[in-house]
Amino acid sequence: MKIYRYPEKNTWADLVKRPVFEREEISGLITEIFEAVKNNGDKAIVDFNKKFDKAITPQIAVSEMEMENAENEISEALKKAIKQAKENITKFHASQIPETEKIETVKGVICWRENRAVEKVGIYIPGGTAPLFSTVLMLAVPAQLAGCREIILCTPPDRNGNVNPAILFTAKLCGITKIFKTGGAQAIAAMALGTESIPQVYKIFGPGNQFVVAAKEYAQQYGVAIDMPAGPSEVLVIADSKAVPEFCAADLLSQAEHGSDSQVVFITTDFKIFNETIEAVEKQIRKLPRNEMARQALDHSLFIMVDSIEEALEFSNSYAPEHLILALEDFEKYIPMIRNAGSVFLGNYSCESAGDYASGTNHTLPTNAYAKNYSGVSLDSFVKKITFQHLSKEGLKNIGKTIEIMAEAEGLIAHKNAVSIRLK
Known part of the structure; x- marks a missing residue:
């Protein structure tokens, strides 16, 4: 540990720096992984499972039987704890569901905003030295509350090609049925690009090591959103x-x-x-x-x-x-x-x-x-905000002149005409 007694403020900039990793080397590997998944799909995933996790996975999708067996492999005490945690997480995140409020900005002009779920989301669950089944709750619960239509879960298998039973039990408890045996950057690539088995998603969630973080950042080049660059x-x-x-x-x-x-x-x-x-x-x-x-x-x-x-x-x-x-x-x-x-x-x-x-x-x-500049994951992370407006004839009359003047000042005459033609 590094000990500092009353450090001068001019040294703080150095103290707050995080450990730095060799990004160039990581970036090259991430590019290779994405290209392999793009070109070879499921085969690339199977190969990477063997290379990085020493796991043989001829079938990368978790079967219904594996889901059922998982429930018998963990203790009743753990099941009870997971259920209580889910209840508390559900309660807190459900409180974030907003009520729609319509605002009349001027007589006859009504504006409001509504939530729409991100339809397809992928959640990444680390499973190496610490299988984070708790992260399943943290991501699946708000995704379900938001109304996401498709939730894909990827997590690395062990050397026998199995997924940690606590992860499977928690996923089933949260209603997730599409679970795939793959971890690391290749899991992010699979969800960003899609393979024969793993559906492509619109937004990827979940923590991970520096390879996962780099893969999430790279995935944005393919039009996929991420929760945050969490490392x-x-x-x-x-x-x-x-x-x-x-x-x-x-x-x-x-x-x-x-x-x-x-x-x-x-x-x-x-x-x-x-x-x-x-x-x-x-x-x-x-x-x-x-x-x-x-x-x-x-x-x-x-x-x-x-x-x-x-x-x-x-x-x-x-x-x-x-x-x-x-x-x-x-x-x-x-x-x-x-x-x-x-x-x-x-x-x-x-x-x-x-x-x-x-x-x-x-x-x-x-x-x-x-x-x-980022918030933690919440219900808002799984939704988009869409604005709506309705102008009555009276409403357009009340703000029409303002729009015309502003549009003309910007040299956008078609914008002005869209109002003028209605006012006439």
């Missing part, structure tokens, strides 16, 4: 003298264990909390099954002392974290100061894991400082 996970914790070091350490490690490319940042105004949190991290990491991965993440993570909570929040807004935890006694006071963050967790008991799994908010969030 390796990250968390920033701000703590005061009332914070609990063991809690802070646990939150930092919960992100560090995602992968060696994850990043965690700890900022505090209290010297005692600073030292005790570092000690707690060292103590807790020894007991983690994924401790080697977490240690690699900690190598490029930051532990920072500052003079005030206001200064900590200023740094946080510059960093724009995916997850922001305010381990503060008087957190309400500081909420208005937060400008850039994917999702915020308030107080000592609001662990980031709650948002990852079951509180109800979405865990698919902007990383790598994209919280400055």
Whole structure:
């Protein structure tokens, strides 16, 4: 870990930079994968499964029998937990369904906006070292609520060509029936281009490593939209003298264990909390099954002392974290100061894991400082907003002259005539 005590503000620009990967090498590989999928379809997917995941998958579509068997392969306790999480996520996202409000901007001119679902969406679920069945809930639930007609799910198979049963159970619970055994950049290419088995979609959702992120960005060249350029996970914790070091350490490690490319940042105004949190991290990491991965993440993570909570929040807004935890006694006071963050967790008991799994908010969030200009996934991510307007004869009379004058000033006489011919 990198320790900084009262860093000067002129050094912050360097501190907020994320670990950099060799993009040119990745870009070349992504182009090759897209070309192979474009030219060879399912065969390319089968070949890539073998090459990247060491998986033999003569059949890339998950069968009904595999879906049914998955339910018997996970515990009743896990099923119950998934169902409760789904209930909370559904409740939170259903609250985002808007009521249509018609506005009369001037007498006889009525305007309004309605939602229309993105008809075909693809969701990518990581399945390697951590099969993220929770992400199925985070993406499938709002997609269903939005009314998406076709939901495609891609996830990498294991070496036996099987998909994690918890992913299959959750998908079935959410009503997803089109599931395909493919991961990484090739899964993104398949959903962007379509193959004999995998339908082409209009928008792709889901987190992943740097290859998945690069593939999603590349997919936009084919007219496919993406949720956001979400990459390796990250968390920033701000703590005061009332914070609990063991809690802070646990939150930092919960992100560090995602992968060696994850990043965690700890900022505090209290010297005692600073030292005790570092000690707690060292103590807790020894007991983690994924401790080697977490240690690699900690190598490029930051532990920072500052003079005030206001200064900590200023740094946080510059960093724009995916997850922001305010381990503060008087957190309400500081909420208005937060400008850039994917999702915020308030107080000592609001662990980031709650948002990852079951509180109800979405865990698919902007990383790598994209919280400055992107929101996390919500119901809005799965819909388009279409505006409508109706002008009565009286309405056109009321704004006709305004339109004519503006159109003529822009030299667009046909625009003016479209009004004039009606007024006459």
